[in-house]
Amino acid sequence: MEDMEIIAKAAKIINAGGLVSFPTETVYGLGANAFSQEACLKIYEAKGRPSNNPLIVHVTGLEQAEELAIFNKDAYLLNKLWPGPLTMVLPKKNNSKLAACVTAGLDTVAIRVPAHKVAKDLILQSGVPIAAPSANKSGYLSATSHEHVKDSFKNDEIFIIESESKTLYGLESTIIDLSTSVPTILRFGFVTKQVIEQIISKEVAIATKSSAIKAPGMMHLHYAPTTPIRINAKSLEEGEVGLNFGNSQLDNKGSLNLSHEGNLIDAAANLFSYLHILDNYAKKNSIKKIAVAPIPNESIGLAINDRLTRAVNI
Incomplete structure (x- = not known):
């Protein structure tokens, strides 16, 4: 099957309320239609994910992101890092149509524009934002190849888009919370604190372990192999x-x-x-x-x- 045929099939599955695992430049994602509560609940069920842990919404670019979230000056400045391994947490628009479970009941939403061609094409073909955490069982090692996804979800109904190579960065995106007066890094990644501070010309804080969970990757036990x-x-x-x-x-x-x-x-x-x-x-x-x-x-x-x-x- 040709690449675009695979993408087209995956997009149909997204639109039908199914789950699709796809490569990004960071790690493999487990995606569903971000507007469908029923579809996104399947992500939580498949991963065994706590319901208070929000999902990252993947979009094609700034225009689609602005339909879901309220952008401030810092967010517009950091848009220069999109597409890429940066997730912004922003106030959610009241009319965003996002499924409630995507934001875990919060008034904020985590948004990213992926750089990987397969991820971009899948969102475009689907015509909807795609909510997608990493494609692994909750708390376990993230997947950087389709083999990792297959190993994690042997008994789940998930369409996996296979890639010949492992993901480029191998680590999840940096997450920056821009919904408060002081921009705060919620998760470290390839976009460093120094890079963000240089772009927005202000000091950035770092979340502590006692910080409320506003984005993925903040659970105390996470990213763990079964072997200690x-x-x-x-x-x-x-x-x-x-x-x-x-x-x-x-x-x-x-x-x-x-x-x-x-x-x-x-x-x-x-x-x-x-x-x-x-x-x-x-x-x-x-x-x-x-x-x-x-x-x-x-x-x-x-x-x-x-x-x-x-x-x-x-």
Whole structure:
């Protein structure tokens, strides 16, 4: 089946109230018609997702986004980063037609314009905004390939758009809350605090663990493999397999390195993919824990450490 035929089939499924998993530049998404309460509830059911955890709405661009949310000066300035790995949380328009479960009953909505061609074409063909969290069971590792999606949803009725390559960034989008007087980062990603501050010419806050859940990725336990992980490991303990970074030496049979060169961008792109591999390896080889080497807490490293910290619920 040709690519556009696959997109057309997927769009029909979206319009019929079904679920479609599709690649984006960040991670694989699990999408439904954002205007359909019945369809979007299927996302929560399939993922086992808590009902107080809102969904990100994916749109084609600013014009479609303005139909759903109220934009302020900062949002218009940050629009220059769309399409791309940035989600904005904005006041929801009263006449937006969004399904209530999409915003988890909040008066705000999380919106993103994806850069991936398949994602863009799917939204265009569907003719509706698509609500889509990451395509994985709630709390588990995000999917960066269609194989990950298949493994997570073996018994669910989901149409999966397959891609030959894994996702570009490998981490979910940065989420910035622009609905309050002080712009606040709710989730770290490839768009850094410094980049946002430079564009809007003001200081940006960072959400704390006690912050109310206004967007995905804020649950305390999240992004976790089934095998427990130990972070900032400088040596291996008995029954562990290593996930290295740079010149760290957590080396034994099965160990992997996020980036031999110590490149944080490469490390981010490999993080979930390698954790999937090590999780499967651990299950088959009676490994008790995945030991992860220290990651520099700077730039993209902030996003990597955020995912790792939530995976061990620190």
